[in-house]
Amino acid sequence: MIRFESVSKRYDSGAYAVQDLDLQINAGELCVLVGPSGGGKTTVLRMVNRLVEPTIGRVLVDGRDIATLDRVELRRRTGYVIQQPGLFPHLKVADNVASVPNLLGWDRARVRARVGELLELVGLDPAIYAGRYPHQLSGGQAQRVGVARALAGDPPVLLMDEPFGAVDPIARERLQQEFLRLQAQLHKTVILVTHDVDEAVTMGDRIAVLSQAGVLQQYDTPAELLGHPATPFVADFIGADRGLRRLAVTPIEVTDLYTPPVVGPRTTVDAALAAVKAEGTRWALVVSDEGRLLGWVDPAGPPDGPRQRDGAQTVALYMRPLTARVGLDCSLKVAFAEMLQNDAAWVAVLDGDRYVGVLTPDTLHAALRRSVGGEPVQVIS
Ligand SMILES: Nc1ncnc2c1ncn2[C@@H]1O[C@H](COP(=O)(O)OP(=O)(O)OP(=O)(O)O)[C@@H](O)[C@H]1O
Ligand SMILES: [Mg+2]
Secondary structure (H helix, E strand, C coil): CEEEEEEEEECCCCCEEEEEEEEEECCCCEEEEECCCCCCHHHHHHHHCCCCCCCEEEEEECCEEHHHCCHHHHHHCEEEECCCCCCCCCCCHHHHHCHHHHHCCCCHHHHHHHHHHHHHHCCCCHHHHCCCCHHHCCHHHHHHHHHHHHHCCCCCEEEEECCCCCCCHHHHHHHHHHHHHHHHHHCCEEEEEECCHHHHHHHCCEEEEEECCCEEEEEECHHHHHHCCCCHHHHHHHCCCHHHHHHHHCECCHHHCECCCEECCCCEHHHHHHHHHHCCCCCEEEECCCCEEEEEECCCCCCCCCCCCCCCCEHHHCCECCCCEEECCCEHHHHHHHHHHHCCCCEEEEECCEEEEEECHHHHHHHHHHHCCCCCCCCCC
């Protein structure tokens, strides 16, 4: 756990970089710092490994005031991915990654094994990349090496200063997802700095928004921050499209779903027609006895369609596949993307194999409204 207690940092110029900061990052959580350039983000980060000392206040790691800890020891326990890739240019990738294990005095075989393991972990084939120099890497590859190097000594705390800053948006999203996958296995206590609100929302368990001169404006979960910005600064910083961003942090709930009429594959077309008419709709879903979604059917048939429905036949004969599907554990954003990608009015929601309900544009909108406590949301009309 990392704890800032009334921490200020004032440089000799007299200007504050950080002011009266109280912040607690629980063990295993990923805290994102966002804010404008010069807002004190890097300063906050560097106070955790004592590259910057607070002017006033204390920083505690696992309950111990770090001012009383040995600096070298502290830095070994703290992985640091610096702003810009920041690799040692004259060292090969393997030696960059090995720098902390070497400092720790590990024997060669153990260092080699660790380097290989870490390069694999960040998605770089050691056979190809271990022997390269930093200038022979793309921006994204260099940043992966930076992450591998920070993880090398298996530090419980990881400080990441714009770790994905130098890569294009597509590589960036992939790196974010890969890092989240890693974090789900490693449970590091992470402070990650970014300029990018979308990155903060995607990555953070909690987000701290710092304004100019290092004043903490809000410290909350992404959903709270987007739903209830505490100050005009925060509202302005996270932007007018926060409704859209909220999609990413709002889970699907069963109560959001529309449940159209459901028929079995052996139901007759006549019976299905009666079922949809009773519901005042036109389409039914076809679900197996085991609860698996088989498809959808329009029992009345297209008004001037090519094929007349035979009322005595089973719906299985006329059934169509429902390709837009998401898991119940997805965010509304994923569901919305699925809807757009399939150009579908219905996205089936599944709990494992079991069909649960469908999301429609209307129910998606209602879910979003629920998530912001009934405020109108200008996202989907
Ligand atoms: N060594 C220093 N001496 C004097 N002022 C400094 C020093 N380091 C940083 N500052 C000032 O402290 C403030 C905060 O800087 P910091 O690097 O923490 O900002 P940041 O939020 O990381 O910005 P960016 O997003 O541009 O990286 C800035 O106004 C900066 O000019
Ligand atoms: Mg910075």
